[in-house]
Amino acid sequence: MESKIIYLVQELDARHQETLHQLAPNYEFRTQENPPTTSELPFVEMMLGWDPEIGKDILALEKSHLRWIQANSAGVDYLDLVTLREKGILLSNMSGIHAIPIAESVIGMLLARYRGIQTAIRAQTAKQWLPHTEITYDELNGKKMVIIGAGKIGQQLASIATALGVEVSGVNRSGRQLEHFATVYRQSDLCTHLNKFDIVVNILPLTNETHHFYNDAFFSQVKPGAQFINVGRGASVDTAAIIRALEEKQLSFVGLDVFETEPLEETSPLWTMENVMITPHIAGLVRHFQQKIMTIYEANLTSYLQTGTLARNEVDLTSGY
Numbered sequence: 001m002e003s004k005i006i007y008l009v010q011e012l013d014a015r016h017q018e019t020l021h022q023l024a025p026n027y028e029f030r031t032q033e034n035p036p037t038t039s040e041l042p043f044v045e046m047m048l049g050w051d052p053e054i055g056k057d058i059l060a061l062e063k064s065h066l067r068w069i070q071a072n073s074a075g076v077d078y079l080d081l082v083t084l085r086e087k088g089i090l091l092s093n094m095s096g097i098h099a100i101p102i103a104e105s106v107i108g109m110l111l112a113r114y115r116g117i118q119t120a121i122r123a124q125t126a127k128q129w130l131p132h133t134e135i136t137y138d139e140l141n142g143k144k145m146v147i148i149g150a151g152k153i154g155q156q157l158a159s160i161a162t163a164l165g166v167e168v169s170g171v172n173r174s175g176r177q178l179e180h181f182a183t184v185y186r187q188s189d190l191c192t193h194l195n196k197f198d199i200v201v202n203i204l205p206l207t208n209e210t211h212h213f214y215n216d217a218f219f220s221q222v223k224p225g226a227q228f229i230n231v232g233r234g235a236s237v238d239t240a241a242i243i244r245a246l247e248e249k250q251l252s253f254v255g256l257d258v259f260e261t262e263p264l265e266e267t268s269p270l271w272t273m274e275n276v277m278i279t280p281h282i283a284g285l286v287r288h289f290q291q292k293i294m295t296i297y298e299a300n301l302t303s304y305l306q307t308g309t310l311a312r313n314e315v316d317l318t319s320g321y
Contacts, residue, residue, distance in 0.1 A: 002043055003028045004065070007036055009049025010072055016294050020048075023301050046070070046304070048297055050079065059083050068304055072293060074098055074153075074284070075233060076315055077206040085317040092300055092313045095321075097292045098284040099156035102231050105283035106157055106201055107140075107164070109229055109255035114138045118277060141165030144196060148187075149203035149232060150178055151321075157201065169197070194221045199229070206233035207320040214238060219245035227253040231283045234258040243269055246276065257283040 006027045008020065021029060030036045032051070036044055041058050045065045049072045058066050059080065068090040071079065076093055084091055112118045116135040123130045143166050147154040150170030158168045158180035167182050175186035185193055194200070200222060204210045214230075215238040222228070228251050230237055239260050245251045255277040256270065262281060270276050286292055296312050303311035315321060 003040070005030055005036055005040060005044045006046045006048065007031075007044050007051070007054070009047060009051045010290075010293065012290055012294070016290055019294065020297065020301065023298065024305060046301075048301075052078075059087070067308075068092070068300075068310070070297060070300060071315075075205050076320065077233065081315075081317045081320055090304075090310055091315040091317060092296070092310050093315055093321075094293060094296060095313050096152040097286055097289075097296070099153045101286055102153050102203070102283045103157035103160050105257065105279070106229050106231055106255070107160055109277050109279075110140055110199065110227065112277060113227065113253045113255070114140050122274075143167070143198040145169070145199040145201060146171060146185075146190075146193070146197040147181075147201045147203060148190065149205070150181065150184055151203065153231075154201075154203050155180055157203070166199075169193070191218070191221050194218075195223045197223055197226060199227045201229045202232040202236055204232045204236055205321040206235055210236050212236070212238040212241075214242065216241045216244065219250050222250065224250055225252040227251065227255075229255040231257045234260045234262065239268075239270075243273075246273060251275075253277075255279075257281055 004027045006020070006024060007030045008017070009032060011032070030040070035051070035054060041054070042061055042064045044058055045067050047055060047066070047069045050069060058064050066089055069079070069084070071091065071093045074093050074095045076091060079091065114137065116137040119130065119135050141164060145161055145166050146169045147157055148171040150172045154170055155178060158170060161168050162180050168180065170178060170181040170184040171187050171190050172184060173187050175184055175189070177184050202214060204213065210233070213236050219241060228242070237260070242251070242254060246254060253275045257279045258281055264270065264278065270278060299311040303309055
């Protein structure tokens with residue numbers, strides 16, 4: 001009898017591994033320490049996490065048993081969605097588990113700018129006590145924010161920002177109204193409203209449609225002096241365009257956690273621009289990551305084994321999210 005294999009790419013402690021073994025007792029488990037051999041690749045039915053080398057080899061097989069991939073990230077732009085769709089392979093992501101840390105990171109960036117904390121940190125490094133007249137300060141309360149990408153992360157951010165007195169609008173494809181947003185616009189209508197907002201936050205997934213969504217044309221339509229935060233995907237922003245928008249003072253502040261090229265090149269002018277805050281793709285880091293992904297692993301593995309379907313976070317392979 002041919003073995004049925006679950007390839008557990010994500011490192012998990014022993015108790016979590018035992019939980020999965022109990023849910024799927026009729027499957028052989030492989031890990032990165034003991035990966036499937038070449039002869040076993042056709043019998044891998046599920047991948048919990050993504051191994052680019054072995055995954056690519058499995059997808060290249062004329063015949064394989066691969067039926068479900070559970071990504072360990074919210075974005076899945078690094079996967080070949082066309083091939084997954086053609087082969088009828090289910091895909092799910094970790095959408096939702098990063099909502100609180102990313103939302104808090106956005107608020108942190110904005111408060112660092114509005115309350116003069118970014119300037120004070122630079123002065124501390126130089127052992128300087130700056131007079132108040134040399135620190136630009138303002139209040140986040142009363143500002144108008146638009147969150148482009150009103151999914152789980154966007155909704156969490158809207159909840160926190162609203163509690164701080166920010167008037168928050170959102171953007172999604174349908175314009176469907178959501179809790180915590182003053183209003184939600186359709187993505188196709190966004191540009192007619194852009195000049196209303198003091199703060200623009202990107203949380204869009206990366207697709208063919210959102211690659212370089214934030215370009216010269218986009219930045220020319222924002223409110224002069226607006227602030228822009230990117231915690232979505234680096235390639236959604238045309239890096240040269242955002243540098244121009246800063247140099248031309250169309251944007252007064254930019255907070256970037258993700259970049260077109262990572263690590264950001266040492267020669268990038270973004271490093272030395274005083275109105276730019278850079279974090280090294282850390283906004284989505286989650287404490288107790290294994291515990292949180294296990295809730296999705298368990299729900300989806302149970303559902304898959306019982307019905308062949310997924311209970312949580314199934315990705316539409318056409319839209320990419």
